[in-house]
Amino acid sequence: MNLIQIDIPQESHAVNDSPLKKGGLALFAIGLLIFLIGAFGSFENYSLFYSIGSLGLATFGALLFIFPSRNEGLPGIKNNGVFFRAASNRGAIAWITAVFLTAFYVVLYWFPEYFVHLIKSTDPISYAMTGKAANQWFLYGTLYTLSVLVMGVKMLFKYRHIRYQIIRTLSVMFFQLVFSFLIPHFLEALNQPEYYFSYFWPLKTSVLFPNDINWLLSKPGALPQFMVFWGVTMSLIGVPIFTYFFGKRWYCSFVCGCGGLAETMGDPYRQNSDKSLQAWKIERWMVHSVLLFITVTTGLLWANSYYQGALLGSLSQGFSKTYGFLIGAAFSGVIGVGFYPIMGSRVWCRFGCPQAAILGIFQKYFSRFRITTNGSQCISCGNCSTYCEMGIDVRSYAQRGENIVRASCVGCGVCSSVCPRGVLNLENGPVKGRVMK
Ligand code: SF4
Ligand code: SF4
Structure with a gap:
């Protein structure tokens, strides 16, 4: 009798035991602890060394923890017990995380007085960047940007076999760091309006609100005038044109800060x-x-x-x-x-x-973007549907061999990246002939 031996790659437990990971966790914990000691009001004065040192140590520790995963097992998403872990399958850890995050946001938005010392602990960085003390939004922006950068590195390792995912991840990291963090604070330091070039109406409502436009136009200098021009032009003309050519993905998966956080920090929950x-x-x-x-x-x-x-x-x-x-x-x-x-x-x-919603309407009716499916190759494994963060049942389209033209698809490409049969392709083509749902 002939036996066919199939080698199934096993996850390496050695990686989980890696000294680098343990060291990374230790540094992360020490950095966080030092930061929290300051955040609970233990210091009278906060130095730049404290702020950058503690946050930097925690960030470095997190990166060290992630680093061994650059060649951990096979590249790409593997199920690897994702539905058996309390953190990733709505278990107790997930609920604790959700309650903590929600409560943190509530206090940050509406009761920042309870976070006085936490906010002050980023004062030195804020003074260095803008010349002013930190407020709750500076703290928020700093933590947000660090999350996108650190978890972005994790994404880069996880999807290292897919060029599209690498470019997309680098893009959201770049836009968060430069357009949503550095440029607005740089403008603030120059006593200019803290303007975000990468948000348009209606995500940033004030771009088309009359009071805000009048206020900007009343300010001296060419920059505020340019910002009005930029915001209005991009909201009314740029968004439809870009969406016609590239679908919703040019914004939701490459530029937007909300999408950036979802694609990096949110990836374990997709x-x-x-x-x-x-x-x-x-x-x-x-x-x-x-x-x-x-x-x-x-x-x-x-x-x-x-x-x-x-x-x-x-x-x-x-x-x-x-x-x-x-x-x-x-x-x-x-x-x-x-x-x-x-x-x-x-x-x-x-x-x-x-x-x-606006991008979706353009994508559905006036865009060249679609996901094509080669139905005959589909083995109905369901990986694509499982990992679609927008809740699209991709498999049902693949089984019928239909193009996917859905208003909600953000073009993240993960369905295609996790398909073991190469069934799904993100493409731009003629608007005519698309099958719409
Ligand atoms: S590209 Fe695929 S996974 Fe991403 S939102 Fe669209 S259908 Fe879902
Ligand atoms: S991941 Fe690929 S093979 Fe599996 S159900 Fe989706 S399209 Fe079919």
Whole structure:
């Protein structure tokens, strides 16, 4: 009798026991501890050495911990017990993480007085960058950027076999660091408005709000005027044109800071997105309602401005404030990140982001982007559906050999990266002939 021997690569436990990983964890813990000692108000004065030293040590430790995974087992996503771990399958660790993140956001947004020392612990970095003391947003931006960078390195190792994933990850790391952190603080240091070049209406609502535009136009210098031009042009012209050529992915998977965090820090949770038809239905209702909300709000603000406040009085401002509280803070910040471990990494992008809604409408009806499927090769393993962070049942399209043209697809390409049969391809082609769902 002939026996065929199949070699199944095993995960190397040696990597988990790697001294580098242990050393990394130890350095991470020491750095975090020093940072927290300061954050609990133990020091009278905070030095740059303390801030950069503690955060730097924690970051270096995290990178050392990640480093051995650069050649850990086979490249790409492997199931490797992802549904058996409490952290990645909505178990106790996931719930603790979710509650901690949500509570952290609530305090940071609405009760920053309880974080006075935590905020002060980044004072030295803020003084060095902007000449001013840190506020809660500086602390938030610093931690956010560090998370994207560190977890971005993890993504780079994990998807090292896919060029698309490497470029995409480097892109979100670059845009977060340069466009969402360094440039705004550099402008602040020059006493310019703290402007974010990579956000457009309606994600950054003020880009088309009359008060903000008038305020910028009243400021001296060419930069504020350019910012008005840039924001308006990109919101109304740039977004549709780029989406026509590249689909939603040019923004959601390469530029946006929310997408950047979802694709890096949120990657371990991407399998938790709900794939049911019910969730798809709720998603469409919610995301388009938010888009309607901000469109009406912007219209009211312009109408009120045109009639110099005589039309609606302060009512339009009430809309603006309600939107800012419910959507800008509670949904995009608190729920958007706090619920990662339970609802997957794109809760905000999927159910709440009005920018995603607009991009999705263009993607569905006027874009060259689609995912093509070679149905005859599909073995129905379901990897693609499992790891679609937007809750798309990719497998059902693949089984029918249909192109995937979905408004919600952010073009992350992970479905294609994890398919063992090369069934899925992200492509640009003629708008005509696409099959739409
Ligand atoms: S369908 Fe594929 S490319 Fe689109 S969001 Fe899902 S995993 Fe990403
Ligand atoms: S398309 Fe690929 S990943 Fe998805 S079910 Fe088919 S073989 Fe599996």
